[in-house]
Amino acid sequence: MLDASPQTAARITENWLRVRDEVATAARMADRAIQDIRIVGVSKYVDVELTAQLVDAGCHALGESRPQNLWGKAEVLRQSNREIEWHLIGHLQRNKIRRTLSQITWLHSLDSLRLAEALNAELKTAHESNAPSAALNGPQITPKRLNVLVEVNVTQDTTKTGMMVDALYQAIDQMLDLPHLSLRGLMAMSSRDTGGVETRREFAAVRQLRDDLQVRCGPRAVLDQLSMGMSGDYREAISEGATMVRIGSSLWQGILP
């Protein structure tokens, strides 16, 4: 990884503009509005200085997969007054909930009913007591309701993360009863990283699952978000209805070894 410099800033800006253009092209080809697709820049590969350069290039939604890394960057960058919306895209351990909740706007990786219940309980406490958050440079405002996506394992591959479809069906009613969670849709990863026909079929299955769940939920939830697609397969994801693409490597070309 290079150290941040004017050269890295120029390269990151070039990468950002290219990715944004490619996402716009994919949206156009799928007959979709570009405003309906949010690019979450995945900053897990780089340090906070390079992450700041991505924000300055124009990417204001950032994703991290490890809570500790998200905290560290969020706390530093908050002091610089950059406008950033943080997304946690990896597994959240229950002992990290409190500190994470004060930083994030979206959780893409809700993967069990137990985690949902623990999140709801923490949000309830935070809201009732108006307690200052555990963030180091707080006070940060913990939201009353957190936007969550259920991470699903649609290929039923036991080596992959995410909830199995039948487990999700068993848990969904209880999840919908949690007043501090706003269930907004699904997150999924393809079982391949190359794109192509099979990837597209998998993303189509995620969208179908979302549609079926929406029928099951009725007015209790608006499942309007699909987080799917990474550097290797966001075109397929956009053509199958992704509203959030989580892009890392493509944004760091020329920066990472």
Ligand SMILES: *Cc1c(COP(=O)(O)O)cnc(C)c1O
């Ligand atoms: C790392 C990561 C990404 C980004 O992947 P790239 O292939 O680098 O674009 C997206 N989603 C999740 C969950 C990740 O962990």
